[in-house]
Amino acid sequence: MPVSTSRLEAFSDGVFAIAITLLVLEIRVPAGQGDHLWRALGHEWPSFAGFVVSFVTIGIIWVNHHGLFDSVREVNRPLLFLNLFLLLSVAFIPFTTALMADYLREGQGQDVATAVYAGSLLLMGWGFTALGQYLHRKRPPGYEELSEADRRELVVRSTAGWLVYAVAVAVAFVNAYAGLAICGLVALAYIPGRWLGTPES
């Protein structure tokens, strides 16, 4: 009684869309700031930065998820559970984003909080790489093989992604802002490239 690929994608899209939109609930309205509201909003910059970085990162994973599942015709049990693990890591991001933002604002404990944030992106990167590895190694029934060039690019990019997140975890312990900046740069770096849907390149 297999789950069809289109259903798996629709469910996953739902989780991506909800997680990306829930991020906003973690931004708190500063209370009772009266005439100092501008300054109070400026003080909230970690929430806004976290919102943007997490939003773009989940958006990119959504795009890549489709790239991956476009070549899958049938979903089997391991795929189902690797995918559930990826979704779990994505659904967890609103919490780690809020954690990082709160502690960057307070200016104490921000190293651990940012490391946890980068760690949650690392987890997501692992989830995505595991899905890709499974597909390219096991070649489940209905799997349309990628060209060698496509395959290599996928491996390089997804491995690079989580390696850089691992670096961000380490850097966060030295400087939280630098750790967050690396996470933001990964999102920027993913924007170009073939995996993001250019038909002709």
Next chain:
Amino acid sequence: MPVSTSRLEAFSDGVFAIAITLLVLEIRVPAGQGDHLWRALGHEWPSFAGFVVSFVTIGIIWVNHHGLFDSVREVNRPLLFLNLFLLLSVAFIPFTTALMADYLREGQGQDVATAVYAGSLLLMGWGFTALGQYLHRKRPPGYEELSEADRRELVVRSTAGWLVYAVAVAVAFVNAYAGLAICGLVALAYIPGRWLGTPES
């Protein structure tokens, strides 16, 4: 590995539907008002007004989004990221709605809060105009050209939309209520007109 238009629309619809429904979570239940509940609810009018204006505004953008993507057959990278920017601006609206409502209620700092609210609608208007401009200038593969009249109307309406939001930002610094009223009027003004789905006109 392009993302199909229907998938992009389904994902965007998800974000629109979630953002529009999350608005309700920003309305707070007044605590412990006992026999003064009517008055307490009246005091919450900025939350209700913000809920209605944001709900209708996101509803209209949802309709217009379909109008725009109906003429697109293939999604490329720039479209994907312009759309992600539009979704980010939409997902941000529940926060700015709550911010405006809280400060209108408190009666201090409401000018800045309302300007930020109008600014978030302005951002959304820019996102939508940028998507339209891209389509009409670049004419990506699969794009079915609009008639000259349709095109002009789209440009006029979306440009008018964000120009009026820019005015609302400025007005909010003078009078917050007037700024909010302008945002509400934009929603009302968009209700008539061809872009909202009349098949015969």
Next chain:
Amino acid sequence: MPVSTSRLEAFSDGVFAIAITLLVLEIRVPAGQGDHLWRALGHEWPSFAGFVVSFVTIGIIWVNHHGLFDSVREVNRPLLFLNLFLLLSVAFIPFTTALMADYLREGQGQDVATAVYAGSLLLMGWGFTALGQYLHRKRPPGYEELSEADRRELVVRSTAGWLVYAVAVAVAFVNAYAGLAICGLVALAYIPGRWLGTPES
């Protein structure tokens, strides 16, 4: 540039599914009750009752919404905005449910709070009746006419629905519990009947 019926239904389904699931966020975990947790949970009964009544009510409206739109082939502007009004009233229900539950628990102001809750269901009933009336009076292009019997039943049931909600609003001012009970009975009364999907009856 009309919005297709299937898209309108998908978007509406999204709002229904989100509103119905968000209801749970309005149930608060009683804090620090230790060994008195059973009693504290019992004390929360208005939240549980509100959750169930609102959940079933929105579920029924979802079913009826499909019954209504199954006979529509083309969406025009008035339909789009009547539908947006219905969705707004549905998205508002998590707030009024929480309001009623909080004040029933406190035992002061529960009359107003329950009247507001019944009033929000009344609003939803009006929205649904207005949609039905529009369809049956204007017969927009693509509308497949109902049989006279079906039509009469739809009119009777949806009119009965909001009339009873109007009674619930009035009753709530006398006795809040009776007002809530009436709202629950409407949900029960809707469960049987042709509009809920029996193909043969």
Next chain:
Amino acid sequence: MPVSTSRLEAFSDGVFAIAITLLVLEIRVPAGQGDHLWRALGHEWPSFAGFVVSFVTIGIIWVNHHGLFDSVREVNRPLLFLNLFLLLSVAFIPFTTALMADYLREGQGQDVATAVYAGSLLLMGWGFTALGQYLHRKRPPGYEELSEADRRELVVRSTAGWLVYAVAVAVAFVNAYAGLAICGLVALAYIPGRWLGTPES
């Protein structure tokens, strides 16, 4: 005016996807822990454990739900309402997860809280079993009969599921941690097996 199976599945998928993603909102960011953030996060382990167990459990129910409805061609009224009951029990899980996590953390009242959590999974198990029983006993029009082996496995597994949850409720009163562990083990035990989509086994 029947609701089509695909629509019912899409609506149910929406509720599953939203409930699974809302779980994260119940994890609280520990406030003001500064340099003790690691320890504070460790102290939050019940929230993380609850998140993972509930996430995987809802994920499995989603898969099984498809397994069940794949053999249904027409939805009638009893199916609609049995399904609504199942969705209600799923939508309730974020509350019981938060309740359990809060009281495990506090170390008082955790027996009742964990019993309530296991009870909510039991409720979901009943809902699922009731759906299966209805299908296999009534064989509604359009229902494609399962093979005897498939049927027996479905009955055994779903009955086993809620029996074990009933045990978890009882055990929770003796030892809350053991009760939670049983809930986690049910999720693990469901991962293998034919119902989770292996095409060849």
